[in-house]
């Protein structure tokens with residue numbers, strides 16, 4: 221049985237005080253959420269203070285990105301060792317904003333996924349189609365290409381340590397949520413791809429999150445779908461009551 225995972229992607233929001241207050245708010249309400257793993261992913265610069273604010277709570281710390289080299293002349297980048305050093309357990313990889321704005325490719329995401337797993341971090345690997353790709357009937361093809369490229373070389377031993385997030389780009393930050401049926405269709409497709417590449421048993425163990433304008437009001441019907449194992453939450457992760465409201469909707 222897959223345990224529901226609700227992860228908050230704070231993106232480039234908050235300042236130090238707001239990040240600490242948000243983390244404390246989530247930590248304070250976490251006890252009311254049963255049987256759900258909670259993760260918050262603040263901006264890199266606030267990971268340490270947010271980690272301190274979460275101390276003693278069941279809420280895990282995650283980063284929004286990492287670099288695929290150990291150390292050296294990579295100005296502005298952060299290594300997996302730096303993330304684990306300050307207590308991060310998860311890292312979001314291949315978010316559509318990084319793919320679109322920073323030119324991240326499936327090959328980059330694959331390298332980062334390998335590096336994250338080697339460091340004991342749980343990668344949350346994002347895939348998702350653009351609106352024009354959906355309208356052209358290419359969703360399944362795009363998802364397959366991203367799945368194959370972003371998880372290139374990930375072994376059967378490693379795959380159950382990976383979380384996949386299906387984030388239709390047209391639903392991110394737009395208020396346009398995928399219908400539960402649209403989400404389930406792609407999630408079931410991803411599970412079939414996992415099953416074909418690995419085994420049906422291993423495919424059943426991998427958590428597949430939905431992301432894209434998820435809110436307390438629409439979370440229950442999305443999370444009720446058999447292949448939707450949680451959510452990656454952007455805007456609604458910036459208020460403890462909204463973030464926890466989504467978790468409680470399960």
Ligand code: PEP
Nearest residue numbers: 392393431432433454455
């Ligand atoms: C995201 O950026 O991962 C996301 C799902 O954003 P939002 O919830 O704001 O659509």
